[in-house]
Amino acid sequence: MKKGKETTIYDIARQLNISASTVSRALQDHPGVNKKTKKMIDDFVAQTSFRTNPFASNLRNKQTKTIGVLVHELNSNFITSVLAGIEKVTASEGFDIIIAHSSESGTREAANVKNLFNKRVDGLIASLSFDTSNLEHFQPFFDRGVPVLFFDRVEQDGHKTVVVIDNAKCGYIATQHLIEQGCKRIVHVTSSLNRNVYSQRYKGYRDALFDNGLAFEEDLLIVGDLTRKAGAEAALKILNMSPMPDGAFITNDFMAAVCMRALREKGVAIPNDIAIVGFNNDAIGELIEPALTTINYPGEDMGEIAARNLINHIKGIGNLEQTNTIIVRSGLVVRGSSVRTTPQTPD
Amino acid sequence: MKKGKETTIYDIARQLNISASTVSRALQDHPGVNKKTKKMIDDFVAQTSFRTNPFASNLRNKQTKTIGVLVHELNSNFITSVLAGIEKVTASEGFDIIIAHSSESGTREAANVKNLFNKRVDGLIASLSFDTSNLEHFQPFFDRGVPVLFFDRVEQDGHKTVVVIDNAKCGYIATQHLIEQGCKRIVHVTSSLNRNVYSQRYKGYRDALFDNGLAFEEDLLIVGDLTRKAGAEAALKILNMSPMPDGAFITNDFMAAVCMRALREKGVAIPNDIAIVGFNNDAIGELIEPALTTINYPGEDMGEIAARNLINHIKGIGNLEQTNTIIVRSGLVVRGSSVRTTPQTPD
DNA sequence: TGCATTCTTTCAATCGATTTCAATAAAAAT
DNA sequence: ATTTTTATTGAAATCGATTGAAAGAATGCA
Numbered sequence A, B: 001m002k003k004g005k006e007t008t009i010y011d012i013a014r015q016l017n018i019s020a021s022t023v024s025r026a027l028q029d030h031p032g033v034n035k036k037t038k039k040m041i042d043d044f045v046a047q048t049s050f051r052t053n054p055f056a057s058n059l060r061n062k063q064t065k066t067i068g069v070l071v072h073e074l075n076s077n078f079i080t081s082v083l084a085g086i087e088k089v090t091a092s093e094g095f096d097i098i099i100a101h102s103s104e105s106g107t108r109e110a111a112n113v114k115n116l117f118n119k120r121v122d123g124l125i126a127s128l129s130f131d132t133s134n135l136e137h138f139q140p141f142f143d144r145g146v147p148v149l150f151f152d153r154v155e156q157d158g159h160k161t162v163v164v165i166d167n168a169k170c171g172y173i174a175t176q177h178l179i180e181q182g183c184k185r186i187v188h189v190t191s192s193l194n195r196n197v198y199s200q201r202y203k204g205y206r207d208a209l210f211d212n213g214l215a216f217e218e219d220l221l222i223v224g225d226l227t228r229k230a231g232a233e234a235a236l237k238i239l240n241m242s243p244m245p246d247g248a249f250i251t252n253d254f255m256a257a258v259c260m261r262a263l264r265e266k267g268v269a270i271p272n273d274i275a276i277v278g279f280n281n282d283a284i285g286e287l288i289e290p291a292l293t294t295i296n297y298p299g300e301d302m303g304e305i306a307a308r309n310l311i312n313h314i315k316g317i318g319n320l321e322q323t324n325t326i327i328v329r330s331g332l333v334v335r336g337s338s339v340r341t342t343p344q345t346p347d
Numbered sequence C: 001t002g003c004a005t006t007c008t009t010t011c012a013a014t015c016g017a018t019t020t021c022a023a024t025a026a027a028a029a030t
Numbered sequence D: 001a002t003t004t005t006t007a008t009t010g011a012a013a014t015c016g017a018t019t020g021a022a023a024g025a026a027t028g029c030a
Helices: A009-016 A020-027 A035-047 A054-061 A077-092 A106-118 A136-144 A167-180 A196-211 A228-240 A253-265 A299-314 B009-016 B020-027 B035-047 B054-061 B077-092 B106-118 B136-144 B167-180 B196-211 B228-240 B253-265 B299-314
Strands: A066-071 A096-101 A123-126 A148-151 A162-165 A186-190 A221-223 A247-250 A275-277 A294-296 A325-328 A331-333 B066-071 B096-101 B123-126 B148-151 B162-165 B186-190 B221-223 B247-250 B275-277 B294-296 B325-328 B331-333
Touching: A009 A020, A009 A035, A020 A035, A054 B054, A066 A077, A066 A106, A066 A299, A077 A096, A077 A299, A077 B096, A096 A106, A096 B077, A096 B096, A106 A123, A106 A136, A123 A136, A123 A299, A136 A148, A148 A299, A162 A167, A162 A299, A167 A186, A167 A196, A167 A247, A167 A275, A167 A294, A167 A331, A186 A196, A186 A228, A186 A253, A221 A228, A228 A253, A247 A253, A253 A275, A299 A325, B009 B020, B009 B035, B020 B035, B066 B077, B066 B106, B066 B299, B077 B096, B077 B299, B096 B106, B106 B123, B106 B136, B123 B136, B123 B299, B136 B148, B148 B299, B162 B167, B162 B299, B167 B186, B167 B196, B167 B247, B167 B275, B167 B294, B167 B331, B186 B196, B186 B228, B186 B253, B221 B228, B228 B253, B247 B253, B253 B275, B299 B325
Parallel strands: A066 A096, A066 A123, A123 A148, A148 A162, A162 A325, A186 A221, A186 A247, A247 A275, B066 B096, B066 B123, B123 B148, B148 B162, B162 B325, B186 B221, B186 B247, B247 B275
Antiparallel strands: A294 A331, B294 B331
């Protein structure tokens, strides 16, 4: 049984005394094949272990039926949800996905992009790494007309098709919510403001402060990466502020959880001393104490929408170049970490 | 710039007035090519946008440089770590991975296996779904001699190559630890005992009880799936037991976290009323209160080891058929959820 | 100088599926 | 009965890279 020759359409043709062309056509349900002939071929194929050779076929067709997915990191709830969404659509359309992750490094991202290009994916879905500053490395795709669709972490130049949530609005809602809980001094813990997601949330935060007549202070902005260490440092900074802030909008649930734990260990009461809102609606939010108020960020939907649009473009239904920005709905999920249980003392 | 013709080695050959064979050999660093010729070709290629056509190449070589990864679910910290480990190795070896997930369904698993087979992956790394009861659907791989390596969730028939941790030992250690903390009635919350990982952990649990002279009672075994709902139900069962157990070994950190939260909401003190040990060392364990004692389960290492062995087999270095079982080290991580802070009253 | 040896390069076949064009057979129309 | 359509099928070229065998060029040796 080991490593025998693969059956090919020629083998089938020979054994049925017909030509390979007919076999090929029959297998593709080409209309111009006699029903009886097709049945004969189908029956025969069902008995043998024939599997079509995708390389021969791709070589002719110049289509790979594969799309590349480039993400900044695999170890996050959000990303795996997106992948699940993408997978759902691609699988049903008979496309494979090749997943590459950049570990937040622009260099690795560029290498991955090049690799996916060489593998001749029919399209690309990408979320940019932390320190990606331009899209030069995507140029081969653009030049060759291979569709690229960005999601979540995107460039804000407005010339590319992107699938995002309204980060500014979410930032605004989160901050507004804290203000409504009586918070007057709200810190914002976030990451590199060069990335659209973070700069937009920051913008929303600033706008909400402004609209409510609250002053913004530089000190209230804490920028770090998204590691556990950064979360702990943020907590430390918050503790050392005086007066201590009474609210925190943290750009990521994991960071928020780390922060909360550190603060609580120092005896800070949440939400009464400081109310907290996270971002992402990760599973973790419901398991920590108090449960975390957060922005629901529909990863699976984003994945589905991205994949659907890309595949439609590839298939010639719809056109990515017409669609510029697809905004996925998102919203606030209120839980214990932000809802004050005792009345606030006025200043 | 759009969709121009791809450059091929024939184009290169024509423009340099040499034959395509020479170009092909030069690009593969074949020794029998004159240094000057090679340099000329390399220089030329560097200027053009040539990229080799992997389909033509695969068609000849009958190698896809792709390995399939079949997992039961994407939405877990453990699995993404495994994927990261696999990706690390495969990327450095120039292999692509195609990821498929079965959503814990045996039917989808079979469909995915078939698909990966048709895509002609050079090898397969798989973790079985929940309700997979036999390996029939892998038969095409076995028949054709395509290497398959199972990890974590495996069949226990001993004829396949597997990468696992010593689940029985881990179950034993976890239980022993609880006993050393003074626990006398220890529940075990787990999942389908048809899966090796859970049955082995259960075995370890039983052995530890036995070795310490503690009786096992059917009631102390709670079997469910790994959802949040199942976690909440388990907590309810525990609450309704009388006398209430004083220890819990839960097969998964997420479930443990859900359980803990539910118990605490009912006023149960952890670890003093009930000490808890989880399994997996997910990030969540350090963020909940109290922090969760757990078994460290090195996903990334398993991924790396699996990929390394598979690729070595494919490359003819080493042979999977000689290696039967690879056991990855693992161990207990003690945190607050299991360490009693007040002395236990004797019975 | 003549012949053997080593280096390079080319020729041509191959991998397997697809598709254009032509050929044949069968059915329909005149 | 003959011509025109229509339905099926087949022959052969094509996609692009690879490789064994053969030819050609360059070098060594007597």
